[in-house]
Amino acid sequence: MTVKNASILLAHGSSDPHWLAPFEQLLERIRTRLDNPQARAELAYMELAEPSLQSQVRSLADEGYGHIDVLPLFFAAGRHLRKDVPAMLDNLQRQLQQEGRDISITLHPPVGLEPEVADAISQVVVRQLQ
């Protein structure tokens, strides 16, 4: 049996709906670019907004996904990505295991300052400064 994979784009979250909108647009942009029609990408927030990371993982587990890649839409890995999110995922995996569901989750490095992204940011900033 092959394990079904899904991905969650993880953003920090905010109580301000103005903050959330661009992430939803980004998810749409990513979905239209995925060649593989089977590829599943969802959005989740670490705090202050829904869907939470926990509820998104649970609903993908309910749909039968056995592996989840979490891609943080953060600029850098601070306390949140080095402590809070791993602890959140550990707890969640333990709970799911107790419920008899085995799911593996990989937390990836933040995408916010990958070379291409850092490059695009410096282009935007240099343009604004000149």
Place this chain on the structure above:
Amino acid sequence: MTVKNASILLAHGSSDPHWLAPFEQLLERIRTRLDNPQARAELAYMELAEPSLQSQVRSLADEGYGHIDVLPLFFAAGRHLRKDVPAMLDNLQRQLQQEGRDISITLHPPVGLEPEVADAISQVVVRQLQ
């Protein structure tokens, strides 16, 4: 008399030094790309790290800069960029005015999801998903 312009790249800030390092690398990348050797770009943090936005604006004012562009290294504008930072800048401008220093400050939209940046992020995510 021409007004000297400087720019501040504003990041959220974190008490975690691991979080700060990539922003310093980004600043270096931007500085090496600036054609104009007069262009001045500095980094500041909204909270939890130094230099703070206030101290960076003050030190540029001390050096004789009369206009400061603040470019937020944020993905989106939530409460911080729509309320906290404008309030911070208003207070600071008022204080500086009371000290007899007139400085204009422009807060720009977040650079984090400008089209080029959103594009680079979706490229990185799509590559990781495929």
